Amino acid sequence: MQIEVYADDETFELLGKEHALVISNHKSDLDWLIGWILAQRSGCLGSALAVMKNEAKVLPIIGWSMWFSDYVFLERSWGRDERTLQSGFERLADFPMPFWLALFVEGTRFTQAKLQVAQEFAASRGLPVPKNVLIPRTKGFVSAVTHLRSFVPAIYDATVAVANSQPAPTFLRIFRGQSSVIKVLVERHSMRGLPETADGIAQWCKDAFVTKDAMLEKYFDKDIFSDKKLQDIGRPKMSLFVMIFWSGFLAYATVRLFQWLSLFLASWQVIAFSVAFLFLVTFIMQILIQSSESERSTPATNFTLSEGTRQSLLPK
Structure with a gap:
């Protein structure tokens, strides 16, 4: 997966050097992986956190790592999630290193079916009709800004295409x-x-997504993504060395395990163990693939466009 990052020089220099609340459109099944890659290239992968749905923490390996990394998991019930968010935000007040906290304010991944639901909802209410994003749900964002603004200096508004x-x-x-x-x-x-x-914070978020939608429409129509500078995020060699080391170590450990088993088990038992092991790996991979299937979305409400954003989107 190749990632191209567009940002002004000042923003790019600050990546990984300050606390930040990160908001983004939820474009693909692997937006979390895109975030991990950007955090790793910015030197803050170990302190990259996110607000996720509760089901994600049971995913083999990936979900477990998120759980142990102290991600914030929500049940999609505001009565319970409000307290969970507040507790999670308060824990970050004394975080010892620069962190990113990612929040997908659309609440679910983008699909054409979900877009149609959002468009029908917007049209029925006389609201701006989105074309490339879903309508943001602002309660979590308002809570995040309210609790984090005293010690988090910036919001990174990411647009993914x-x-x-x-x-x-x-x-x-x-x-x-x-x-x-x-x-x-x-x-x-x-x-x-x-x-x-x-209300003002919520409107800021809604306006940001209207602007984001217009930008994406321009890209898909005219193939012009951004006038910001294309930054070189590099490809650290250390990550390659670490991957090669662990791949080699795991391959060696697997071979040694089967050699050790052959000393104590009959041939058919070793074969049965091998088949069970391959079945387990296949099963885990299938779970990971199915976890990226899109879910039904519930459109947000009370979406209006401020006059400043409305004027900025008018043809000139």
């Missing part, structure tokens, strides 16, 4: 060795510049 004429990345494509080009625009906003009231 799959390169034109290319399919979105999925686990299945990765397992098949098929690559995708992902374009990411990162815009930094000072937390102090956001409104003070809950």
Whole structure:
């Protein structure tokens, strides 16, 4: 998966050097992996956190790592999630290193079926009709800004797009060795510049997604993604060395395990163990692939466009 990052030089220099709340459109099944790659290239992978749905923490290996990394998991019930979010935000106040906290305010992954639901909802309410994003749910964002603004200096507004004429990345494509080009625009906003009231914060988020939708429409129509600079995020050699080391170590350990088993078990037992092991690996891979299947979305409500954003989107 190839990632192209667009940002101004000042924003790019600050990546990984400050606390930040990260919001993004939820474009593909592997947006979390895109975030991990960007965090790793920015030097803050170990402190990259996210707000996730509760079911994600039971995913083999990946979900477990998120759980142990102290991600915030929600049940999609505001009565319970409000307390969970508040507790999670309070734990970050004394975080010892720069962290990113990712929040997908659309609440679910983008699909054409979900987009149609959002469009029908917007049209029925006389609201701006989205074309490339879903309608954001702002309660979590308002809570995040309210609790984090005293010690988190910035919001990174990320816009993610799959390169034109290319399919979105999925686990299945990765397992098949098929690559995708992902374009990411990162815009930094000072937390102090956001409104003070809950309604104002919510409107800021809604306006950001209207602007994001217009930008994506321009990209898909005219193939112009951003006027920001394409930054070189590099490809650290240390990560390659670590991957090679652990791949070699696991391969060696597996061979030694089967050699050791052959000393104590009959041939048919070793074969049975091998088949069971391969079945387990296949089962885990199948779970990971199925975990990326899209879910039904529930559109947000009370979506209006502020006059400033409305004027900025008018033809000139």
